[in-house]
Amino acid sequence: MLRYKIMLNPNSLLQLDFTNIWHPFTQMKEWMNSEQIIIERGQGNYLIDVKGRKYLDGVSSLWVNIHGHNHPYINKAICKQLKKIAHSTFLGLTNVPAIQLTGLLMEIIPRNLTRVFYSDNGSTSVEIALKIAYQYWQQHPETRERKRRKFISFTNAYHGDTIGSVSVGGIDLFHGIYEPLLFDTIKIQYPYPLQQNLTQKQSEESSLKQLEKCLETESQTIAGLIIEPLMQGASGMLNTSAQFLQKVRQLTKKHGVLMIVDEVATGFGRTGSMFAVEKADIEPDILCVAKGITGGYLPLAATFTTENIFSHFLGEFNEYKTFYHGHSYTGNSLACAAAIANLELFKKEKVLEKLQEKIYYLIQGLKEIEKLPQVAEVRQEGFMVGIELCKDRSKKICYKPEQRAGFKVTQAAVKKGVFLRPLGDVVVLMPPLSISRKQLNLLLDVTKQCIIEVTRDL
Numbered sequence: 429m430l431r432y433k434i435m436l437n438p439n440s441l442l443q444l445d446f447t448n449i450w451h452p453f454t455q456m457k458e459w460m461n462s463e464q465i466i467i468e469r470g471q472g473n474y475l476i477d478v479k480g481r482k483y484l485d486g487v488s489s490l491w492v493n494i495h496g497h498n499h500p501y502i503n504k505a506i507c508k509q510l511k512k513i514a515h516s517t518f519l520g521l522t523n524v525p526a527i528q529l530t531g532l533l534m535e536i537i538p539r540n541l542t543r544v545f546y547s548d549n550g551s552t553s554v555e556i557a558l559k560i561a562y563q564y565w566q567q568h569p570e571t572r573e574r575k576r577r578k579f580i581s582f583t584n585a586y587h588g589d590t591i592g593s594v595s596v597g598g599i600d601l602f603h604g605i606y607e608p609l610l611f612d613t614i615k616i617q618y619p620y621p622l623q624q625n626l627t628q629k630q631s632e633e634s635s636l637k638q639l640e641k642c643l644e645t646e647s648q649t650i651a652g653l654i655i656e657p658l659m660q661g662a663s664g665m666l667n668t669s670a671q672f673l674q675k676v677r678q679l680t681k682k683h684g685v686l687m688i689v690d691e692v693a694t695g696f697g698r699t700g701s702m703f704a705v706e707k708a709d710i711e712p713d714i715l716c717v718a719k720g721i722t723g724g725y726l727p728l729a730a731t732f733t734t735e736n737i738f739s740h741f742l743g744e745f746n747e748y749k750t751f752y753h754g755h756s757y758t759g760n761s762l763a764c765a766a767a768i769a770n771l772e773l774f775k776k777e778k779v780l781e782k783l784q785e786k787i788y789y790l791i792q793g794l795k796e797i798e799k800l801p802q803v804a805e806v807r808q809e810g811f812m813v814g815i816e817l818c819k820d821r822s823k824k825i826c827y828k829p830e831q832r833a834g835f836k837v838t839q840a841a842v843k844k845g846v847f848l849r850p851l852g853d854v855v856v857l858m859p860p861l862s863i864s865r866k867q868l869n870l871l872l873d874v875t876k877q878c879i880i881e882v883t884r885d886l
């Protein structure tokens with residue numbers, strides 16, 4: 429018999445959270461000893477807690493939300509699907525919403541990508557991409573090509589938290605401890621001009637030179653290269669030019685290395701176009717998406733490949749060329765119904781068209797923040813923004829990690845009704861694409877105020 433009765437009282441709820449829950453990317457000792465917000469509802473671009481307090485969702489609930497919370501159109505689509513079926517397995521069966529969603533996705537992804545493999549989060553979409561790339565070469569008719577086993581990734585990269593995606597990651601704080609468990613990857617310096625003391629152009633050229641040299645000597649052993657296109661997210665929002673991405677595409681093509689683009693963060697309008705690769709006009713061999721695919725409503729991810737890659741997995745049963753990978757919730761009907769509604773909303777509400785003006789407005793607002801002496805640099809690509817804090821810009825003095833400048837700024841913003849999350853000393857702004865001008869003003873004003881107030885005491 430169940431001993432536990434569903435609680436409603438905020439204090440009892442929090443007590444139970446403190447007693448039994450382990451939160452992601454969270455020092456739980458700190459969590460359990462401070463006041464926490466319990467979200468009960470969402471409305472538009474706001475989160476609402478159990479005490480009725482409202483918070484502007486300044487990071488789209490970790491970069492997933494697109495059209496706002498509690499959107500009647502997505503709600504209706506999920507409810508309609510729920511009356512039919514919530515889930516049926518994708519192993520040995522297919523389902524209506526997954527097929528319909530595929531039709532819509534094929535209209536918007538780069539045209540050379542014709543096959544989709546569904547999963548349920550960004551990390552698994554990357555894991556799948558890596559396994560497909562590896563297996564593709566193992567099943568290649570030329571025995572010489574089967575030596576291609578290694579991956580190239582970039583310093584500071586973040587592709588998720590499963591062991592495969594951590595292997596191609598490059599953030600020491602998150603990934604360093606797992607080193608003995610990871611497979612070997614070749615790391616190319618990702619352009620970070622501020623840290624390298626170079627211009628953007630110099631920094632990109634230096635990375636490209638390193639990549640070119642590596643490909644010239646080792647390409648016969650390399651299965652694929654993985655990159656976050658245009659904007660590295662979790663490293664603190666580090667952007668590159670479209671030309672950089674084009675050059676990476678040219679080099680990988682020249683040396684026969686598969687190019688995997690991880691659009692988990694950048695996909696679905698975040699950079700101002702549906703996918704970041706469009707801005708560079710490139711066609712990758714494999715493309716990963718998750719986060720915004722359902723508008724931020726339900727977990728769903730997809731890995732797209734070319735027909736050529738797919739064809740290497742075809743054969744007789746006893747050739748064992750099958751891709752032996754799958755998850756219980758692959759192709760989930762509810763999630764696919766939400767994703768269909770998400771894509772329909774993009775069209776119906778002319779989201780990308782309207783976004784361009786908002787991006788321009790955001791750029792203007794960021795100029796004020798950029799002027800602050802406590803800001804080392806503002807990096808922005810569409811609706812993805814990183815504000816890197818520093819103690820003294822003129823003397824290039826950074827804060828010490830234990831001063832937790834970024835964390836304190838975002839905590840102060842939460843007190844003013846704007847929910848933000850930092851990445852080290854980088855304050856991230858990534859609002860839902862549905863944010864209004866008035867709400868953008870609030871986001872920018874509160875961010876500026878909090879940077880000024882918090883850094884005064886540091």
Ligand code: PMP
Pocket residue numbers: 549550551552554586587588589656661662690691692693694718719
């Ligand atoms: N790739 C990128 C570029 C990401 O930003 C993230 C998550 N922030 C992931 C992969 C992992 O996605 P998930 O958290 O859904 O596993």
